[in-house]
Amino acid sequence: MTSNFKKSLVTLAGALVLAGTAQAADFSAAIKGDHRNKDYVARDQYRNPAETLKFMGIEPDMTVVEITPGGGWYTEILGPYLSKEGTLYAAHFPENSESDYYKRSLKNFKAKLAANDKAYKKVIVTEFAPQTGREIAPAGSADAVVTFRNVHNWMYRDYADEAFASFFAALKPGGVLGIVEHRAKPGTSLEDMVKSGYVTQEYVIDLAKKAGFEFEEASEVNANPKDTADHPKGVWTLPPVLRLGEEDREKYLAIGESDRMTLRFRKPKS
Template identity: 45%
Template sequence: MRLSHLFLALMMLLPAHRLAAQDSDAIDRAVTENPYRTADQKARDVYRHPAETLKFFGITADMTVAEPLPGWYTEILGDLLRDKGTYIALNTAPHLSEDAGRRARSHAWRDNYIASKGKLFGDKAFARFMLTEDGFAADDSVDAILAFRSMHGWVYSDVLEEVLAEFFRVLKPGGVLGVVQHRENEDSPNTPADRRGYLKQSFVIEAVTKAGFVLADQSEINANPKDTKDYEIGVWGLPPVLRAGSDEERRKNQAIGESDRMTLKFVKPGQ
């Protein structure tokens, strides 16, 4: 490892600097004063801690930020980045699906997703596919990629290594890969092959650092010690899916809340 890379890696092990006040305030406004967010979305804030999570990752309003598999965070990121930044929506490449209907829906999504959100994103946002021949962005051009509760899907599809390689290529040196992922207990006999939605934190760290990233920081912002992780259907037994068997089980799982989640900040080394 070059000395400059080693120095940066060591520096990244230190606690992250606090965001400037204006950047912190912009995140707060995108969460609490956002006209595009629904009541149902806001009800999840107590479990997902969006303002704290985005501040932990160091996201600012002038960044270029990619969100794989857009979902619950999209309205927040769109509002935050609309005026000064750029939002990139990422979906799975159609060629990875054997179902013709799903491939057609994927193409329709790419063509219509940004327009379907009206004025949320501004003029610079765009939608792309991951793992295409041309890639979704130029090398060293993206400030941050935020993977919210999506990594298990790439593991199950056997594309995690390819996805991480593409993320590494497009991120700028010093760029952030933020990961929020359902967390399996380290002593659990469960494996990714069980497809329960949970991954061990050690597994995630090993996979991402193997791809060249440095673990800069980790947080318990999205931890939930009440999550017993023993649901027959896996993580989908908990809210918001709540795919439990009986009314009694659903009431019990509703009281638990959403899953226990790791929150990891990785950085691409470089000057």
């Protein structure tokens, strides 16, 4: 092996390392940006955004669909991260919803995007209404669909199967579905899952497989061993909701946010 060839290999290896570092730094820049809501930043310790998005395989040139972004906790990170090379579809509540909460949430979300054109210039707002068959993004266009602590809501509204089918339709062959959800103890009944907001990992995997996805891997990055998942008001007993108010407040603050599964699925390539 010639000296020049060895130097070329070293240079190439260094460039690859730098490229990986730059990508990681992009996550860091988005997470540390001064555009973020300070109350949201305080929850990073429970939501582990960099590790979670890395596990899901999110890269800066991807087309990503975020399901039900709510107030935009993850949008504050995904929007800037994808703003140069990628696209973010924010599949929010329907515009014509009869729910005042849905309408208010969507209005506030759009105002948030409009207030920072630089951070959110590649964000496209669509609708998540799986019972209507509406597209969350053009069919076969997305590299990844991500959703955070929402599966129990779809179960409650009885459209979980339709939701997963819409994810499958939006993804390219080989695309990724990333899910974070409150984790119930194995064997928890369907009724108790809906009531408590905690869902068994097995049930989520079954929902995804039924839609055609292949289960790829689980991560414990958002696990919380302090959470027993058996609280009086379900998952909403814990922060940030603290539904019991001042009753046992310090106890639940000491537990922190819920124990969560973090799962990655893939749409088959053929």
